[in-house]
Amino acid sequence: MMALESQAPHWEWYYIALYFFIGGVSAGAYFIGSLIELLGYEKHREVSKAAYRIAFPLICITPVLLIADLGRPERFWHLFFSNGPGSIYTNHTSPLSVGTWALLVYSGMSFLSFLNVQVEDGRLALPALKKVHEMFSRLPHKVYAAIGSFFGFFVAGYTGVLLNTTARPLWAGTDPWIGALFIVSAASTGAAAIALVMARRQALAPDTARSLQTFEQPVMIAELAIIVVMLAVAGRYAVPLLTGLSGVLFLGGAVLLGLLVPLGRQFMARAGTAERDGGVIITSAFILAGSAFLRIALVQAGQS
């Protein structure tokens, strides 16, 4: 079983949990966007575009968070070249090492996708960026969408595997479910973020809204299911997640506000048509906030 005396890493929630959250949203959104592009659902091209516009700026924030939490931020490059510049290094038994590389690749892909969207909408003004876009324009969009989508999922999921792959009672006790939980959570928040952005710009077509909801609902139900399984597996090791401030965040924030309330709202709205823009914004905000709470609670409870 778990170690009796493992130590907490003392990761700051505002760096690490937020990174987990923002990375998840970005990856989830990118994944949806790229999937639509890969499957050729032209009708949902706007969804794709919104996804790419969300994915890249968000992922730009993450290295800042990650590096800020390092004890020696100036050495972040050791992650790639620990044996000195030029000598590439990866540790395949370390989710952190592999995840960092995935994040790098994913960032690149999401950048290219972002450029495409900007060019398509004629918004790319900077000549340098234009040049970059031209360089990669020979490459079919679907290639990097595919690569990006693969690594996007990696980014969304490895953080959970990373937590599972420790000796902390909560994180190890919930093994192997945090990865899966983070994947589904990333998917729902990705969709929610897309919906939120499109609704705010009043660009959310009712059908699109319905598609997003159709995607979100089973994902959120799956998320609930995974949470139940995870808690059952963890047994007494789940206590820190269910008590104290972490308990409030987890049960009240993640489960109630982040999952039950949005599901309920969507369910009630289904009586008529899809939610209207205002409703979508609120529901999506709940989903996003709930996902943030989920990660904060897991990161904090695992360290208590």
Place this chain on the structure above:
Amino acid sequence: MKVTRRQFLKFTSGAIGAAAAADLARPAKADGAGGAQKAPIKSGKQVPTLCPYCSVGCAQIAMVDEKGKIIDIQGNPDSPINEGTLCPKGAATWQFVNNDQRWTRVKYRAPGSDHWEEKPLDWAMQRIAELTKQTRDANFNEFQGMPDGKGGTVKKRVMNTYALASLGGATMDNEWNYAHQKLFHALGVVYLENQARI
């Protein structure tokens, strides 16, 4: 199997099987160096000394760098008493010597004052000698009446002073104890004590 003390020493201080130098920073022997990584290690002149704490008499080795600073103090493995081992106090001797709170200057508190002042060593030594002389001269007894056992008193030569007292010495060298009792007996001091009575 009869384990001799030397063998026992080897068990505990560093080497079973492949014999290794038990001392602080002797260069590695051939079997220790074969294929081993080069690792820098502190080194310097080794001076035999003793643990300042309890009465067991553990031998220590102080390592001194080229600037004459003590950089390490550890047990002396040659000692039949401690064979290189130490207790937590003995192991902490280095921090005792190199302590940021150690006072290394003379401090003086004038009568009635509420603070210390720093003073030169020579000044303090001179002042202490003067006070010692003054106090002795003002309170010296060449003779004193002692009970004669019959209810009366008899004058006896005592050559002492009760105005000076000295306390301490069980953590201080034999040589000091000797010199100190010698000087203080010459001064006539009888309140002369140390921790041996505690």
Place this chain on the structure above:
Amino acid sequence: MIMGSNMAECHPVAFRWPLKAKTDHGAVLMHVDPRFTRTSAMCDLHVPIRAATDITFLGGLISYVIHSKRWNTDPFFKEYVVNYTNAATLVNPDFKDTEDLNGLFSGLSEDGKAYSPATWTYQRHPAPAPPVTEPKTFTDMLLQRVPGRPKADPSLKDPHCVFQILKRHYQRYTPEMVEKVCGCPKEKFVKVAETLLNNSGRDKTSNIVYAVGWTQHTVGVQIIRCAGLLQELLGNIGRPGGGILALRGHATIQGSTDIATLYHSLPGYLNMPDARKNHDTFKDFILTESVPLMTSYWGNYPKFAVSYFKAQWGGAATKENDYGYDYHPKITGDHSHLPMFVDMMNGRIKGFFVMGQNPAVGGQNARYQRKALAKLDWMVVRDYFETETAAFWRNSPEVKEGEVKPADIKTEVFFLPAAMVSEMEGSFTNTQRLIQQHEKAADPPDDARSDIWFTYQLGKSLKKMYSTSSHDRDWPIKNLFWDYEPDASEVATFRIKDEPSAYKLLKEINGYTWDDKKPLPTFANLKEDGSTVCGAWIYTGVIPEEGVNKARSRKADEWISPGWGFSWPANRHIMYNRASADLQGRPWSEKKKLVYWDPKKEVKTPDGKVTRGSWVAPSGEGIDFLPTKAPSFRGKDNGIAFDWLSGNDPFIMRPDGKAWLFAPAGLVDGPLPTHYEPYESPVANPLYKQQSNPVAKTWKVPGNPYHKVADPDFPIIVSTYRLTEHHLSGVMTRWLPWLAELMPELFCEISPELAAEKGIKNAEYMTIETARGKVQARAMVTRRMRPFTVDGKTVHEIGLPWHWGWQGRAQSDVVNNLSVLVADPNVTIHEGKVFTCNVRAGKRGGAA
């Protein structure tokens, strides 16, 4: 058996060896102690006894042993006891035992304050005719005064023989009585007794280890004697693996006793001239001191004494001026630590040197001692940190609470920074009497100086100031023999050039001939005619020749390691080791062979003749006997020293050559150890009407109140003690973060039973209170502490380690604010191991 010591905690490295004996050789370790300590944890058996009932326990062992089948059937014990102890010696028929006088011996003065030992003496044969008629020397004078040999009954049947007296004295110390007084189950007691019995004899020896758990009592000396008695009866003295081992506290506490900075003693255990005794002239001094001892090696007392005075005043000490004896101070009373502070409080002491000691924390009734410091005109503190003693005027509890204002304290205080051990050259004597040298590794920083630097420079200044004086009373300073200037080579590599020569000091301690300054190889070379100088005769041999310092010798071997350091006297590690052989000089057994008589060995005498037969020790151990004296040698009745002692008298420092089961002289509180309750006890003495030591020293002065016997306000026993992680008053440890974090705060060990009764919770604060003061401590509620049932009554005991003060990186209340000035009558050691108190939950509040 470890008793009165927490060896694993207080002497952890020494404990290496008993533990090794246990794991490698199957030795049985037993710990008799009120608390379950780290020592108990490592022993095969822990026997809890109520604090200060050691004599009952040991007396019980004595009684058990002499009534046991093994002791009465194995001829080894009789042979040893009849010949090597004074068991057979007949005592004055007027002697009355505690059994006769309900806890008192005969000879107590009318005021009940002191004993006269007149009735404790031996019966003797008539004195022999003296060999000299006209005394020319002190030795001649002694030869005129040789007493008759003591009478003895080797069958041990005479009712006045020591053995019968002893048997009667301890007859009521039964296992049942031990259980009743000590509160320990009698089965455990019997187990200890059987283990000791079964592990003593011809091929086995048992050893008893003690420390201040025995000394810090009003009966401290008698507890240790009681263990000595037991070991003598078991034949465990003078033999390898036997003995009683004192574990002392400080690095050279042995050295500072040998070369005493103690009021009553001159170096080498000569007595201090004392105006209360007949010490009026040098001759009086010599005769008073050496006559009672002259039939032992102390018959050489005159040589030791003359050489000491010659060392004091060198060329100015002549036969004509009695080697300056008249200029040496005399004591007039007890000037030891506790009365020193009483007299300081009274204003008698004006100037005070305190060096490497911290009475503001370590002194009994520390509050009293701190207040006494404020009465001084001036004080010199030499230490490493701003100790509580140095800072008493600034931030002591009295000052912080506003009871005393710094402005009202007129004491002029000097703090002089001291050098560390590794920053100076010198020697320490460890608890085994082993002298070892530490060498100077580096200069001390800034104005820090060695201790000998301070004393030497102070002496030089004073000599200079007094150089013009013509007062007779200044003669001892003016003529003080004071030259320890270093050779250039000794200071060549160091910054400090006026560091005195430690070598020259040790050479003077060792002794040398006055004329040609050649070091003396042994104390047999000392003379009483002023031709030799010797600071401390017992150390002679440490510098056997110029330039050779045996304290620096560092050759160890598998056993005794005679090549490591120098064990005084004359590199003898096991004292009285003649007793390791039987009457004929043969080893008691092959396994326990140490020193034995080899009749074939050829020895050259100093006059060139060759004789056959010698004592030998293949291990290299020094032989604590005259090497050529055959076991069959019969001592000269009219001789002194070695001449008087016979070939089967191993105890050469005793005037009858025997180990003393009964002490006819030398003790002020009785010839046999007797159970007395401590001065403060929650119970009445279950054994005698006499409650506590009748001659214990007390100081009934303001600020030093005592508790009553069974005082209802103070029903709990408290013991103070040390931990591994700190040293004494903490000066050498509390400023070190590495040690401070190991034991950060004062705690009180308390049983769950008492804690529950008082509502005290683990790790929370509690207050301990006596009539002297209050301290707060964190509670450590643990079953390692236990209540005792004494005579049907439950007695609680708590424990307080006393290392802390208000300075340093680990701070707490001063435990000695609780303790009291009361002491053993023989040596004035305080009773810190047991007094009474009360406890309650919560912080102290109010005055400390």
Place this chain on the structure above:
Amino acid sequence: MNAKGMFVDTSICTGCKACQVACKEWNGLSGEPSHFAKKAGYPYRVANNFSGRSYDNTQNLSATDWRHVRFIEQFNADRSEARWLFASDSCKHCNNAGCLNACPVQAIVRTDLGNVFVKQEVCIGCKYCIPACPYGVISFDQRTGTVHKCTLCNDRIHNGLGTACAKACPTGSIAFGDVPDLKMRADARLVQLKKLGYEKANIYGYDEAGGLNVFYLFLDKPEVYGQPEKPVVPQDRLHISSGVTVAAAIAVAVGAAIAFRERGEKKDKP
């Protein structure tokens, strides 16, 4: 070359903590900053870490406490069972080391002598190795921004010396040497103790975490000494959690394909 390691015979540990201090002395480690606090009127920080847990005040291993002596009091109400156990704990230098497996920058390495240590000049302070250790050994130091733990005195052992703690240990409870030799000694001691009636005595560390180069002889179950009965090296589970995560990702992908396809087709075919 044989791996070097330590055999900790807790049956002869006296709980003196010399190993803790000797470690700090040789490795130049300060007092643990969290054990000290500022106090008015004093120019230095004063220790405040009294725990009330027997004689254990340092409580755990940390970046400045590479050794830690545990104190376990086993007494029943009438004290007929009375035992006080001591055990000196440190990094075990696992052959399957969670910290080393987790390190993303190769700051944690194993040398030719089998010891695992942190290259201070490489560590970035990501702290991921901290929860990856099943023994709670490795720890972060704010002052250096890196993690620290016992190095098995890397400098000493590569210069032919034993570890500082083993050298200081007054009773030989900590023995340093070649692992196979130490195992022989441990086995012999276990036999001796069993004969003396210590039925629960056991050796901990032959199989755990791929074998520990620093292993123990305990007189009671490992849990009593705060050691996991069956420690799991986190990375041993990596393939399972990765698999489940990938499965979840595929499920989500399929879900998305279905969710968006439905709507898309409905619109495309009026």
